[in-house]
Amino acid sequence: MQSFPYLSLDKDVGHLGVAEIESFAAQISGGVLGPADAAYDEARRVWNATVDRRPALIARCLSDRDVQAAVRFAAARRMLTSVRGGGHHIAGNAVAEGGLMIDLSAMRAIEIDPARRRARVGAGALLGDFDRAAQAHGLATPLGVNSTTGVAGLTLGGGFGWLTRRYGMTVDNLRSANVVTADGALRTASADSEPDLFWALRGGGGNFGVVTSFEYQLHPVGPQVYAGLVVYPFAQAGRVLRAWRDFTSDAPDELSVWAVLRKAPPLPFLPADAHGHEVVILPLVYSGDVAAGEHAAAPVARFGDPIAVALGAQPYSQFQTAFDPLLAPGARNYWKTNNFSRLGDAAIDGLVAAAGRLPGPECEIFVAQLGGAMARVAPGATPFVGRDARYIMNVHGRWQDPGDDARVRAWARRTFEDAAPHATGSGYVNFLTEDEAERVGASYGANYPRLQALKQRFDPDNLFRMNLNIAPRAT
Ligand SMILES: Cc1cc2nc3c(=O)[nH]c(=O)nc-3n(C[C@H](O)[C@H](O)[C@H](O)COP(=O)(O)OP(=O)(O)OC[C@H]3O[C@@H](n4cnc5c(N)ncnc54)[C@H](O)[C@@H]3O)c2cc1C
Numbered sequence: 001m002q003s004f005p006y007l008s009l010d011k012d013v014g015h016l017g018v019a020e021i022e023s024f025a026a027q028i029s030g031g032v033l034g035p036a037d038a039a040y041d042e043a044r045r046v047w048n049a050t051v052d053r054r055p056a057l058i059a060r061c062l063s064d065r066d067v068q069a070a071v072r073f074a075a076a077r078r079m080l081t082s083v084r085g086g087g088h089h090i091a092g093n094a095v096a097e098g099g100l101m102i103d104l105s106a107m108r109a110i111e112i113d114p115a116r117r118r119a120r121v122g123a124g125a126l127l128g129d130f131d132r133a134a135q136a137h138g139l140a141t142p143l144g145v146n147s148t149t150g151v152a153g154l155t156l157g158g159g160f161g162w163l164t165r166r167y168g169m170t171v172d173n174l175r176s177a178n179v180v181t182a183d184g185a186l187r188t189a190s191a192d193s194e195p196d197l198f199w200a201l202r203g204g205g206g207n208f209g210v211v212t213s214f215e216y217q218l219h220p221v222g223p224q225v226y227a228g229l230v231v232y233p234f235a236q237a238g239r240v241l242r243a244w245r246d247f248t249s250d251a252p253d254e255l256s257v258w259a260v261l262r263k264a265p266p267l268p269f270l271p272a273d274a275h276g277h278e279v280v281i282l283p284l285v286y287s288g289d290v291a292a293g294e295h296a297a298a299p300v301a302r303f304g305d306p307i308a309v310a311l312g313a314q315p316y317s318q319f320q321t322a323f324d325p326l327l328a329p330g331a332r333n334y335w336k337t338n339n340f341s342r343l344g345d346a347a348i349d350g351l352v353a354a355a356g357r358l359p360g361p362e363c364e365i366f367v368a369q370l371g372g373a374m375a376r377v378a379p380g381a382t383p384f385v386g387r388d389a390r391y392i393m394n395v396h397g398r399w400q401d402p403g404d405d406a407r408v409r410a411w412a413r414r415t416f417e418d419a420a421p422h423a424t425g426s427g428y429v430n431f432l433t434e435d436e437a438e439r440v441g442a443s444y445g446a447n448y449p450r451l452q453a454l455k456q457r458f459d460p461d462n463l464f465r466m467n468l469n470i471a472p473r474a475t
Helices: 018-025 040-044 062-079 127-135 151-157 195-201 234-250 291-301 345-355 371-378 402-422 437-458
Strands: 055-058 083-084 100-103 110-111 118-122 172-182 186-190 210-217 224-233 256-257 259-263 278-286 308-314 331-342 366-370 391-399
Touching: 018 055, 040 055, 040 100, 055 062, 062 100, 062 172, 062 186, 062 331, 110 127, 118 127, 118 371, 127 151, 151 210, 172 195, 186 195, 186 437, 195 437, 224 234, 224 291, 234 256, 234 259, 234 278, 234 291, 256 291, 256 366, 259 345, 278 291, 291 308, 331 402, 345 366, 391 402
Parallel strands: 055 100, 083 100
Antiparallel strands: 110 118, 118 210, 172 186, 172 210, 224 278, 224 308, 256 278, 259 278, 259 366, 331 391, 366 391
C-alpha cells in the first residue's frame, strides 16, 4: 500500500486516516493514487497547461460500482470532488486542488448496434474512439472537431461539430445515460426513466452526477465525405468573411463551413511565403453524397483569390483528426466565447481587427457555423439554450511561455469585449473559463431556474461543484 502524504480536505471534514484510505482503495478496481505514486502526476495532468492542481486522491474507476463507491466516499466526507472524462475543459475542472478526482479515463468501452443505429459509450471514451468505432459501420453522431476531447464533458455541455447542422447537437442525439447521483444511487436517465434528470444531463454539465456511460443515436455518414480547407490572404479578410457570412446563411444542412483567423502554420499545401502570416482559413465538411458536396462547396473557393484550396473526398474519421496537431495538449490556453445570431459587418470588421493583433503564432479566432437541425429544437427542450446561435466564436489564446500569460489573456478578453455588443449575451458552457462563473446563469437563460431546482433535488449539498456550477435553489 502506498503512502498518502498530501491530504487537504474541505476544512470542516477533518483528517482522513490511512486505514480509511486503504479501505476505500480496496473498493476501487483501478486503484487509488496519492501524490507519492509514480502514476500520480500523469493522472492529474489535463489538456490546459495553465492548470496544475494536486488532488488528495485519484480514484481510477473501471466500473459503475467503483464510481458509486467513490461518490459515497466523497459525499460522506463532503470532499471537494472532481470528475475526469477527457480532461479537456479549458477551466481544468477535471481536477480539484486537495480533493478527490474520480478518474473515468479507463472506462472507454464502446458497443455499436448497427441494426438499431445505437451506440453505448463509456464515459472515459475520447471522440476519436467513438468516431472510429461508429465509422466501422458507416455511422456517426455529432461530436466535436478534436479527436482527443472527451465524449463525456462534450456531451454534458451540449456538443457540436461538423454534423450538428444536419443532425443536431450531441445532446439531441443522447438517448439515455447511466449516472451515479450524489446519494450514490445508480440511475438510468432517459425520456421514459428519470425524465427530469435526463433533461438536466443534456447540457447541464457535470452538475447532476457522474455519468458512467451514454447511449446515442447514430446516423449514416461517409465513410467518405467531401471536406478540407480553403485559405485566403489576410488582405482579403473583410470581403471573404462577408461572402462566407452570406453563403452560410443559406447553405444546406449537410454543409458546414467554419472560419479561422490565425497565422498560417507551415502546412505543405500552403506557399512558404504565407507561413507565419495571418490568413483566413475556411474549413468545411459536406456530410452527404460526395459529388453533391463538391457542387455545394464550390462557391467557398470563389469568395476571393485563395492562396490554397485543399478540398476533396476523404474519410470522415480522418478529417475528424485534421486539427489535432494545432490543438495538442501541453500548451497554455485561455479562451473567450460569444454566440451570434447574426454576424453584421461591424462584428466582422472587429474580428478582422483583432486578428491583426494576434499575440502569438498559436492564437486564433475561430467561428463555427451552426443553425440547421440544432436550431429547429426548442430552447427549453434541453438545457442548451443557445438554439439561436448561428455562429459560436471561440477566441483561442494559446501560448507556451508563462511570461506571456497576461499579454495573451488581455488580447482574448479585449477581442471578446469588442465582439460582445454584436453577440446574443449567451455563451457555450463548454468554452467558459474558470473566471467566468458569473456567465453561467446567462448561458442557460430561461432554463436556469429549472436547472437550479433540479440541482436542489439531485445534489442539494453541491457535491458536484467543480464545474460551471449551477447553484442549488429550492423552488
Ligand atoms: C482542443 C479542444 C477542442 C474542442 N472542440 C470542441 C468542439 O468541436 N465542439 C464542442 O462542442 N466542444 C469542443 N471543445 C470543448 C469540450 O466540449 C469541453 O472541453 C468538454 O468539457 C471536454 O470534455 P472532457 O471530458 O474532455 O473534459 P473534462 O475536463 O474531463 O470534463 C469537463 C467537465 O465535465 C465534467 N465531467 C466529465 N466527465 C463527466 C462524467 N462522466 N460525469 C459527470 N461530469 C463529468 C468534469 O467534471 C468537468 O467539469 C473542445 C475542447 C478542446 C480542448
